[in-house]
Amino acid sequence: MAEPTATPTEQVQQEDIETVEDLVEQALTATQAGNFAEAERYWSQSIDKLPNNPALWSNRGNARLSQNRVREAIADYNRAIELYPQAPDAYLNRGIAWERLQKWEKAIADYNQVxxxxxxxxxxxxxxxxxKAGALQWQxxxxxxxxxxxxxxxYAFARANHTLALYELGKTQQAIxxxxxxxxxxxxxxxxRAALTAALWEQGSLGEAESHWYAAVGLDARYRDMDWVRQVRRWPPTIANALERFQNIE
Incomplete structure (x- = not known):
């Protein structure tokens, strides 16, 4: 009995799948190297081959979000969700995109969906x-x-965020x-270390605060930039204001 042969349509589909596998490898390599525009091109080429694959749309959204092209990223996440609404990743990443736009309730809705x-x-x-912190819902x-x-x-950053929220809620000693x-x-x-600097300085422990400060900026000089602390790292206002006061007398 003769072996069944693939139809022309099946052959094209298999060729597309193999091409996309190669493109995905190139996209991941570009992403690891921080070449997000290049990664986006590979994801776009993959989508041209397999337009109904939600993971490709979601990953292109990530590449666009990494370039701060937030609205375009959201459009890609929307398409990924339309194609496969049961997958959590597109909701999670769309939530991050909504946060970039300070659309807190939309972000919360996406995290609820996750x-x-x-x-x-x-x-x-x-x-x-x-x-919720962006929406000033501190508790x-x-x-x-x-x-x-x-x-x-x-999960160290979750612990860090919890500690900063406690400080904002006035639970100073617990936070310290x-x-x-x-x-x-x-x-x-x-x-x-930067947060401990601010909290200790507010308590009057200037020497210990300065010790932590030198360590903090030695590790990451961005903490000297209060716009970055407030807008990018998004510290709560009480601890951010304390750090700014410390820097002003440094």
Whole structure:
């Protein structure tokens, strides 16, 4: 009995799949090298071959978001979600994009959708905390950060965010204890050294504050830039204002 042969359509589809596999490898290599525009081109070529593959749209969205082309990234995430609404990644990344635009409620809605699909996702809880912090919902943000830590105790940035939210809520001594614990566990964690600088200076411990400050800016000089601290790192206002006062007398 003769072996069945592929139809011309099946042959074209297989060729497209093999081509896309090569393009995906090139896109991932470009992404790892930080060449996001190049990665975007490879994702676009992949989409031309397999336009109904949601992962390709989602990944092109990531490449565009990495270039701060936020609206275009959202359009790609929208298409990925249309094609496969059960996948959490496009919602998660679209939430990050909405945060870039300071559309906090839209971001929260997307993180809620992630948690509907994957209820124990610590990244979604941390990110929802970030969006709630953007909306000035500090207690709700702290609760989300705590949930992320409960799910992933080694998630250092969720612990850091929880600590900053505690400080914003006026739980100063608890926050300082947590800051000290984090610096002890992660001595190269510049974010927490800078935050401990601000908190200790506010308490009058200038010498210890300066020690942590020199370590913080030695690890990451961006903490000298208060616009970056407020707009990019997005510290809560109380701790950010304290760091600015410290820098003004430095």
């Amino acid at each position: 948690l509907e699909i994957t209820p124990d996702d610590p990244i979604a809880y941390n990110n929802r905390g970030n969006a 709700e943000a702290a609760d989300d950060y705590q949930k992320a830590v409960d799910l992933a105790p080694e 204890r947590e800051l000290r614990n984090l610096v002890r566990k992660y001595p190269k964690f510049a974010d927490m």
